[in-house]
Amino acid sequence: MKRDLVLVLVLAAAALALPFVGSEFAVSLALTCLMYASLSSSWALFCGSTGYLSLATAAFFGLGAYSGALVLGQLPWLLVIVIGAAVAAVTAIVMGAAVLHLRGTYFAVLTFGMTELIRHAVTYWEKRVTGTVGRVLVDVPERETVYFTVLALTLLAIVVAIVVRRSRFGLAMAGIGADEQRAQTLGVDTRLVKIGGFAISAGFAGAIGAAMSVRWTYIDPATVFSPFIGFQTVLIALIGGAATLWGPLIAAVVFSLLAETLRLQLPHLYMMSLGMLLIVCVLYLPGGLASLRWPGRAAP
Amino acid sequence: MTSRRTLIRAVAALPAALGLPGIVRAQGAPVRVGYAIARTGPWTGGAQVSQEPNYLLWAEQQNAAGGLSVKGSRRQIELVSSDDRSEVETCVRTYEKLMGSDKVDLVLAPWGSNANFAVAPLANRFGYPFLAPTALSRRLVEMKLPYFFLMLQQPKPMMDALVDLLTANGAKTMAVVYVDDLFGLENYAALKVAVQGSGISIVEDKSYPLGVKDLAPVLRSIKDKAPDAFVGLTYPPDTILVSRQSKEIGFNPKFFYASVGTAFQLYRNVMQAGAEGVLGMGSWNTKTSAGAKAYFDAHVKKFGAQKEPDRWASGACWASLEILTNAVAKVGLDRKAIRDYVAGTEHSTILGKIKFVGSENVGTPGSVGQWQKGEFEVVWPKAIATAPLVPAKPGWV
């Protein structure tokens, strides 16, 4: 644990220094890396250990973005982020209470369905109630503020992941992932643990959504509820190694950089290689790439 | 990063090197013009018809003439471009790089309202004038960004023109379908305002989500009500969908209007003879001016007969390039001076006179086009019409 924390501190220092020494572009690139790093590690926090594959990241991201957009300008920046996280977390609690008793494939498919449902519901409500479909974000904070916010969220996600993994809560989730019935007989309140984990994961996605959306000035349901964000998060976490701490992080950085490089040559090649890598991983390395370095941690 | 830049430079220089050896004589450093455009993803269709080909044609033409005139002296244009993958975040990042790190001389706009919303504040922050030919929203105008200029006619003038055309030709009832998106909603709102007091009543209005696959049930119930006019506030895939499905179910109103995409060559390819009489958003063709014909011919010469420019946004895009060219020729590469020139002058372009009030182009009037015998003619207003309106659409074939 100590080594992990030290490593995190070193990386944090480097990331903190970047806006002052790096170019605008380097900062933007770092921002994307950080965004996926936090999304995939918070996803892996819940889904990696419990084995419940959630495809709802886009829903939480979008809800965070929308709630943020609604209160931006009226409330201080930090509160905007907190509200984004809170709305997403509450939705996760409601969603979780309804569907977390289903297992495996049902759950994955349901989370996907719910994401689309939420997207269409938001579109409809916006159209009927507010007569518009997107939101223009006017009081946008400085770019550096956004960067530091996302950096802080990423660091928080990592720290939470480290702490949770060693805690009873984390062990309970891992237990659920290994054998849920057995965990129940051993006295774990699986329902509460699952809902809690799901909510934490969603909260981070919501916070990131609120933070990143200000860069786009105009948000509409199609952009912020884009399933692509959700899919890429899941792919990165799975390929990296959803059950590990560093797997999703390293994968997030590698793939963000890869995406940027390949974008100029063959962008489709990037997506195809992601798909290919996932298939290869599922076949030969179910624990993800991280299991090469840290074998022994149970594969989902 | 350097190798990439070198590659792009080499590629950009290739047409000039291959085409006109000996005539090309660059004076001084090249003018670096940067942009991000959709080459993959959902925005590709629009971007590759209405926008990027124009950028490429422009650079080629200017370079063939010796380069872009910068206050008299000619300098070669070097295009610094990349694919934005139809992602807003990628767009933002690319322009931050172009304007912040690479510090290019000029930038050209990306495709679509969403991307332009994201990039407009950036342009303002870095002080780069932006002429956007494919952005449409009252809200963009309301943002009052001094460095941002919208080339296309906004919803109000377009809908006013449509309603004027319809009332002048005796339409009394109208059915509307519109896409669940800023474009559809703003145009629908403008349409409702325009029909007030015009004597036209809206008998049915239904909205549909992006990416809809089947509108036949809606069209059938509209057919049941037999309106004089059908107005579709649609995107290219939906424009084609409503046209094909109306043909399928035999829905033949006197006036059939579909918005974006009707002005594309693609529409004629898909609908063939059935396109005859269909109305849509369009503002120019080869008959509009000599410059327009020259542009059309050059476009077809470079990209082939299967890649005609579209009769709406392409024209606006070319006009924006004309304005930029004139600005640089007159005031050089001082971006503030360019901005002031664009904002304060009345420009002569292939579309006619263009003038900006704030961000909005008030020189080009709202217009309506119609397919007649394989060409998309401008039929309203009479001042810029290239052909008279054919007052009733023939049955679908």
Added chain:
Amino acid sequence: MSAGAWLELIASGLIAGGVYALVALGLNLQYGLMRILDIAHGEFLMLGAFVTWAAHSSFGISPLAMVPVSFLLLMIVGIALHRLIFRRLTRTSATLDVFEARGLMACFGLMFLVQNFAQLLWGGDLRGYDFLAEPVAIGGAQFAANKLLLIAMALLFSAALIVVLRTTLLGKGVRALLQSPTGAQLVGIDTRRLHPLMFGVGLGLSGVAGCLLSMTEAISPSMGEPYTVTALIVITLGGFGSMAGALVGGLALGVIEAIGMHLTSPSLKSLLSYGIFIAVLLWRPNGLFVRK
């Protein structure tokens, strides 16, 4: 609205539903039999559509001729994929749940792979062609000829599948496997040959749906995803593993959507479909028609 218009509306819904049923049948076969939830199913539909379009525009081959070709082509692809991917997964997965989860992830990867492969090969532009688009009048209502062909073929293939499953020995073997995998193996049914074959048939049906759809719809690399989702909704409604349920569920969904669109607006159609989906999954996870 007049009675004739209502009939038109319902017929329109049935036509859409026929395609849903066809796609759902393939998906159901794969999930019910092998517990492989193929969320890349729509991508193979898209491949079928593209192949038909390419054959039609480059060589002038009639789409009708491409129907069996699409089926065979996609079936071969399916058998190959099963051999390459799922066979190994069966071996290395400790429990059925693990297999399902890994299968889902593998299909997820496939979805990315196939969709972007198509984008790379054919580009993102919309394609289309006209085939049998002339309107046909049936009792006062008008339909496009190709839409009628669509529903006819969809029903034909669905019926054929169900008949094969009920009457032939092969079909009986499949149904036995659907009922009880272990039991079926005990009586000597060869899963090693049957699984890849049925996976292939599932993809083949998807390919046929794509081929038929290419006549009526615009073709693009992203056209498949909505059909995957709809197929998921249908097999949820009809019951995982029930063929007749998938057929009825598909047709029913088509009609519900059409009526819903008429009463409200197309914008609400998606809301409606997903709402039904989630409601059914929560209330009757085994599907509305399964009698378990």
